Amino acid sequence: MPPPPPAVPGMALAHVDTPALLVDLDAFERNLARMAEAAKAAGVRLRPHAKTHKSPVIARRQIALGAVGACCQKVSEAEILADGGVDDILVSNQIAGTRKLDRLAALACQARVAVCVDDAGNAREVSAAAGRFGAEIGVLVEIDVGSGRCGVAPGPDAVRLAQQVARLPGLRFDGLQAYHGAAQHRRGWDERRDAIAEAAAKVRQTVDGLAAAGLECRTVGGAGTGTYPFEAASGAWNELQVGSYIFMDADYARNRGADGGPVTTFEHALFVLATVMSHPVADRAVVDAGLKALSVESGLPELWQRAGIAYKGAADEHGKLALDGSNAPLGIGDKLLLVPGHCDPTVNLHDWYVGVRGLGTDTARVEAVWPVAARGAMF
Amino acid sequence: MPPPPPAVPGMALAHVDTPALLVDLDAFERNLARMAEAAKAAGVRLRPHAKTHKSPVIARRQIALGAVGACCQKVSEAEILADGGVDDILVSNQIAGTRKLDRLAALACQARVAVCVDDAGNAREVSAAAGRFGAEIGVLVEIDVGSGRCGVAPGPDAVRLAQQVARLPGLRFDGLQAYHGAAQHRRGWDERRDAIAEAAAKVRQTVDGLAAAGLECRTVGGAGTGTYPFEAASGAWNELQVGSYIFMDADYARNRGADGGPVTTFEHALFVLATVMSHPVADRAVVDAGLKALSVESGLPELWQRAGIAYKGAADEHGKLALDGSNAPLGIGDKLLLVPGHCDPTVNLHDWYVGVRGLGTDTARVEAVWPVAARGAMF
Numbered sequence: 001m002p003p004p005p006p007a008v009p010g011m012a013l014a015h016v017d018t019p020a021l022l023v024d025l026d027a028f029e030r031n032l033a034r035m036a037e038a039a040k041a042a043g044v045r046l047r048p049h050a051k052t053h054k055s056p057v058i059a060r061r062q063i064a065l066g067a068v069g070a071c072c073q074k075v076s077e078a079e080i081l082a083d084g085g086v087d088d089i090l091v092s093n094q095i096a097g098t099r100k101l102d103r104l105a106a107l108a109c110q111a112r113v114a115v116c117v118d119d120a121g122n123a124r125e126v127s128a129a130a131g132r133f134g135a136e137i138g139v140l141v142e143i144d145v146g147s148g149r150c151g152v153a154p155g156p157d158a159v160r161l162a163q164q165v166a167r168l169p170g171l172r173f174d175g176l177q178a179y180h181g182a183a184q185h186r187r188g189w190d191e192r193r194d195a196i197a198e199a200a201a202k203v204r205q206t207v208d209g210l211a212a213a214g215l216e217c218r219t220v221g222g223a224g225t226g227t228y229p230f231e232a233a234s235g236a237w238n239e240l241q242v243g244s245y246i247f248m249d250a251d252y253a254r255n256r257g258a259d260g261g262p263v264t265t266f267e268h269a270l271f272v273l274a275t276v277m278s279h280p281v282a283d284r285a286v287v288d289a290g291l292k293a294l295s296v297e298s299g300l301p302e303l304w305q306r307a308g309i310a311y312k313g314a315a316d317e318h319g320k321l322a323l324d325g326s327n328a329p330l331g332i333g334d335k336l337l338l339v340p341g342h343c344d345p346t347v348n349l350h351d352w353y354v355g356v357r358g359l360g361t362d363t364a365r366v367e368a369v370w371p372v373a374a375r376g377a378m379f
Numbered sequence: 380m381p382p383p384p385p386a387v388p389g390m391a392l393a394h395v396d397t398p399a400l401l402v403d404l405d406a407f408e409r410n411l412a413r414m415a416e417a418a419k420a421a422g423v424r425l426r427p428h429a430k431t432h433k434s435p436v437i438a439r440r441q442i443a444l445g446a447v448g449a450c451c452q453k454v455s456e457a458e459i460l461a462d463g464g465v466d467d468i469l470v471s472n473q474i475a476g477t478r479k480l481d482r483l484a485a486l487a488c489q490a491r492v493a494v495c496v497d498d499a500g501n502a503r504e505v506s507a508a509a510g511r512f513g514a515e516i517g518v519l520v521e522i523d524v525g526s527g528r529c530g531v532a533p534g535p536d537a538v539r540l541a542q543q544v545a546r547l548p549g550l551r552f553d554g555l556q557a558y559h560g561a562a563q564h565r566r567g568w569d570e571r572r573d574a575i576a577e578a579a580a581k582v583r584q585t586v587d588g589l590a591a592a593g594l595e596c597r598t599v600g601g602a603g604t605g606t607y608p609f610e611a612a613s614g615a616w617n618e619l620q621v622g623s624y625i626f627m628d629a630d631y632a633r634n635r636g637a638d639g640g641p642v643t644t645f646e647h648a649l650f651v652l653a654t655v656m657s658h659p660v661a662d663r664a665v666v667d668a669g670l671k672a673l674s675v676e677s678g679l680p681e682l683w684q685r686a687g688i689a690y691k692g693a694a695d696e697h698g699k700l701a702l703d704g705s706n707a708p709l710g711i712g713d714k715l716l717l718v719p720g721h722c723d724p725t726v727n728l729h730d731w732y733v734g735v736r737g738l739g740t741d742t743a744r745v746e747a748v749w750p751v752a753a754r755g756a757m758f
Contacts, residue, residue, distance in 0.1 A: 002381065003455055003755050017478055019757050051695055073696040076382055093696060094656040096667070096712045099396055118657055122711050149699055150657040150665050181694060277473040278497055278529040286529050288475070291724040293757050296676050297693070314676070315560060316430055316723050317452040317472060317757070320528055332501050333475045344695050345670040348728070351755050376382050376730050376754075378398050378672050378696070 002351040005369045013356055013364040018275040018335060019293035021350035024359040025367055027269035028246060034265055035228075035245045036065035042232035047071050047090060047221065049243030052344050054374035055353065056084020058246065071221075071241050075100045075107070076377035082111040084373060090140070090221065091115045092177060092241060094122060094150055100379065101129035105137060105170075114138025116177045118152045120164050123171065130170025139165045140177040140221060143206055145199035147182040154202035159209040166215055175219035176210075178203045179241060184226030185251060185298075189258045196230035203236040225266070226255055249343040251298040271304060271337040272346065273354075274319060276330055285330050287311075287319040289338060294319070295345035304337035305360075311338060348375055381730040384748045392735055392743035397654040397714060398672035400729035403738040404746055406648035407625060413644055414607075414624050415444035421611035426450050426469060426600065428622030431723050433753035434732065435463020437625065448491070450600075450620050454482045455756035461490040463752060469519070469600065470494045471556060471620055473501060473529055479758065480508035484516060484549075493517025495556045497531045499543050502550065509549025518544045519556040519600060522585055524578035526561040533581035538588040545594055554598035555589075557582045558620060563605030564630060564677075568637045575609035582615040604645070605634055628722040630677040650683060650716040651725065652733075653698060655709055664709050666690075666698040668717060673698070674724035683716035684739075690717060727754055 006017035039046035048062045050072040059070040069088025072078050078089045107113050117123045117139050130137045143158045144151035152158050166173040183195035210217045221239040223231035231237040247270035257263045274289035294301050296314050303309045308327030313320040340346035355368035385396035418425035427441045429451040438449040448467030451457050457468045474494055486492050496502045496518050509516045522537045523530035531537050545552040562574035589596045602610035604623040610616040626649035636642045653668035673680050675693050682688045687706030692699040719725040734747030
């Protein structure tokens with residue numbers, strides 16, 4: 001059983017139990033709208049990544065603003081999205097093994113489903129599963145546009161695999177998956193622009209090869225919160241798979257814009273609310289949010305609007321704060337907002353979102369408590 | 380709802396879905412027995428840390444071998460342990476706030492419960508909560524023996540706080556909490572020995588001060604898997620709070636023994652079983668276990684008994700493997716065992732343990748599927 005939620009709607013912020021995963025609903029809604037407008041202005045489709053939020057509630061909010069569906073990384077996430085009312089889902093990842101592929105094919109009987117493939121043998125297995133269920137499964141051939149992770153080489157190798165996919169029963173060749181994960185957190189605007197320009201050349205070469213082979217490439221998917229302006233403007237991609245923009249995190253906030261300053265398009269909308277539980281000496285306090293409430297692999301969390309306090313170390317259930325003396329006095333029981341270093345794996349540690357309206361005002365109040373429905377959905 | 384388990388008892392290992400949190404039951408049981416024997420030989424009590432396993436099933440196994448109870452870090456963990464049949468629980472941490480303290484006091488009506496305190500105001504709050512429930516709550520005064528995290532200064536400050544605790548209604552002064560977290564992963568045997576020798580001096584000074592003040596110190600608790608031989612032999616501690624020994628992890632395996640070689644007392648008994656989902660080029664493959672299946676903040680996982688393969692990078696749902704050419708051929712769908720970098724936060728990512736008997740043999744078979752009952756219990 002999941003733990004009970006740390007808040008109920010209507011509760012004043014001061015009464016929320018900790019550690020709690022807080023959403024600033026005002027900032028979150030502005031983030032949703034800004035990305036929807038950006039995609040519309042660029043004339044590209046938006047298929048936001050549900051691996052960030054793991055919530056059909058949020059996916060439906062994105063779809064209500066024009067998104068064509070959702071993407072996710074796991075079959076179990078796709079099942080939860082479909083059960084929650086999302087009917088067009090891309091598993092933007094390779095899926096191996098009969099047990100998972102049977103579930104994928106079964107789901108394709110309930111919703112429009114696509115998956116990524118970078119291997120002919122795996123494509124045959126997806127086809128066989130589709131056959132067992134009389135299902136049609138969409139396929140994007142994943143190409144490696146610079147990340148050195150999954151994906152076949154762009155150009156002839158990708159065209160050959162696409163031809164194999166197109167011939168396999170039960171599969172619908174939809175196009176290309178061209179996500180440059182390694183470019184998302186390059187700090188300089190120019191670095192990210194140049195990485196996506198190189199990736200775009202690889203996409204165009206492959207799309208041209210597909211056309212020469214008589215294969216229609218309806219979808220070129222990719223992009224993340226760090227690079228989407230480049231993919232959107234390139235003409236090479238037509239579907240954005242951005243995820244983190246809804247929440248932002250401390251790591252994404254370190255990316256620089258065209259002028260060398262911070263990127264201000266999206267606001268921090270996700271926080272972990274923590275309580276001071278120990279304050280043994282003047283320059284040190286300890287909060288109740290450590291490694292099991294925050295993912296720190298992309299950097300430690302940052303204090304939100306609290307001068308003179310820094311989060312300096314995380315143990316399982318302890319967060320050590322350094323106080324430089326310029327801070328307002330802290331007491332045991334005081335609550336602080338932390339901006340997570342990396343939003344996606346932090347969300348996955350929690351069972352509940354606590355949506356707060358008016359965060360930063362005296363009337364801050366819980367408006368929504370949403371389950372992190374696909375928390376732990378790793379299968 | 381938690382995801383369904385990736386296996387059922389009786390299943391052959393080859394059929395277990397991934398990523399799965401695997402326990403090698405044979406190694407696990409040897410680890411349990413070895414620590415039980417070590418504590419018995421040293422004449423100290425064993426109160427293993429349930430923050431590692433979050434499982435009443437495992438806590439009861441430890442108690443069956445002589446442990447006096449369990450410790451944990453959160454009230455919600457304590458509740459789950461008590462519901463699961465553990466009736467003597469130390470929350471080895473500070474608990475702040477009325478909501479949590481009321482739950483602690485309520486639990487103290489159901490089981491023998493103690494908590495750590497390092498602040499007089501917090502002690503008064505614990506006492507007030509005990510009063511509201513007519514409960515008695517045990518208190519260990521936490522002293523900082525070198526970690527620089529929680530805890531009052533050893534000596535007079537600690538004695539003063541203990542006197543305050545002893546006078547407060549509803550509280551039972553049990554003794555001292557003296558855990559040296561920062562010493563656990565110092566690599567050299569001598570470094571760890573010296574750190575605990577320094578800590579022991581602080582404990583003795585404080586115990587002497589308590590005696591001079593007429594306060595009985597029934598319990599001095601502390602120690603972890605990295606240092607317990609020193610605490611056990613010191614005469615200063617009488618209760619060991621070791622956790623990781625049951626599973627071991629890649630980080631603990633980097634500690635050195637007295638001879639400069641690896642510490643061989645405990646065996647790796649916890650693994651994440653992962654599946655190869657992409658193998659686009661000869662020297663690179665990708666498995667389905669990344670940041671949401673493995674905590675990497677103490678180092679990346681290590682391949683178990685697979686030469687020539689190294690886990691080189693984790694993204695949310697991808698683990699990138701580097702193959703040096705000396706490895707046996709890998710195919711998509713192949714399953715690999717990973718030794719997590721840090722066991723406690725890795726366990727907390729999973730909902731199920733898959734207990735395997737005969738791991739490493741041709742007849743490896745699932746014998747037990749246990750819930751990670753306190754997964755996500757951070758309140």
